[in-house]
Amino acid sequence: MSDIKNVWANSRKIVQGKQRARGQKNELKIGKYNYLVIESRSDFGLYLSSDRGRILLPNKYVSDDLNVGDSLEAFVYTDSEDRLVATTLKPFGIVGDFVFLKAKDVTSFGTFMEWGLEKDLLVPKNAQQNSISPGKKYLTKICLDQKTQRVYGTTQISVNCDQNIKGLEVGQQVDLIIHSITKIGIMAVIDNRYYGMLYLNETYQDLLIGDTCTGYIMRFREDKKIDLTLKKPGYESVKESAQKIVTILKKAGGFIPCYDKSSPEDIKKFFSMSKKEFKKAVGGLYKKGVLELKKDGISLKK
Numbered sequence: 001m002s003d004i005k006n007v008w009a010n011s012r013k014i015v016q017g018k019q020r021a022r023g024q025k026n027e028l029k030i031g032k033y034n035y036l037v038i039e040s041r042s043d044f045g046l047y048l049s050s051d052r053g054r055i056l057l058p059n060k061y062v063s064d065d066l067n068v069g070d071s072l073e074a075f076v077y078t079d080s081e082d083r084l085v086a087t088t089l090k091p092f093g094i095v096g097d098f099v100f101l102k103a104k105d106v107t108s109f110g111t112f113m114e115w116g117l118e119k120d121l122l123v124p125k126n127a128q129q130n131s132i133s134p135g136k137k138y139l140t141k142i143c144l145d146q147k148t149q150r151v152y153g154t155t156q157i158s159v160n161c162d163q164n165i166k167g168l169e170v171g172q173q174v175d176l177i178i179h180s181i182t183k184i185g186i187m188a189v190i191d192n193r194y195y196g197m198l199y200l201n202e203t204y205q206d207l208l209i210g211d212t213c214t215g216y217i218m219r220f221r222e223d224k225k226i227d228l229t230l231k232k233p234g235y236e237s238v239k240e241s242a243q244k245i246v247t248i249l250k251k252a253g254g255f256i257p258c259y260d261k262s263s264p265e266d267i268k269k270f271f272s273m274s275k276k277e278f279k280k281a282v283g284g285l286y287k288k289g290v291l292e293l294k295k296d297g298i299s300l301k302k
Contacts, residue, residue: 028052028084030076031095031144031151036086038070048074048086057086077151079119091116095144095151098177098189100137100210113140113153127154137210139179139189158187161195165224168194170217171233178211188215188228196226204272205230231277241273241281246290249300257297 036048074086093099101113112120
């Protein structure tokens, strides 16, 4: 019991003082974190004040340093009886987030996913892209049903991403979550909001479903879909590749049997880049006197 009470103790922010907290009832965000004022204490826990009435923080989440009048940050969602309840446990994601969750129980009406809370997250049958198997992880968007105010999940990722790409720019750096891999590309969620693709024949880094990485907006297609790349735009890409080649050569003792006549497969194996990129970077390093070009490879100049 004491372990549950202490969950998130280091990161929970408690603002002391009734004057600072009194009267400040912001709109409650279900499925997200809220700063709420402790209104009263009961046998069941603490009642927190909100614009939707009192919300119970059960005793198992109440620490000894909390008092009436204090303000604390808590996650709010609905319990099995659709009552609003607060917790200081930290879920794996909040409403709007895309997170990989493990499937726990599969039923005729949906699948319950482990969410980091005592109540599992339901992915309804009609919100599943494909069938779900227990024990496996699936990229899930956490959503809020505006009508019932219930938090639920969906594995229908692309259609639940923002289709309005206004504000994005070609060359912009973005954060990617790898969602799936098809015959032509690697599908990814962009900045926890949009959806795009890395072309397999232009991607020289081994990526797996669930990986996160940095990418760049390469182009916007006529159908408003987003093409991505892992390379920095323009000359920055060549500079980055040159640094990578030098680093790999140093780790290999100064020589690697790979040069401009090598096959694209060998270049990808040693340096994880295209032959075109490799030749540009090697050419620049040679001109600067960093590399020597051998008959059977490249070496760092001594």
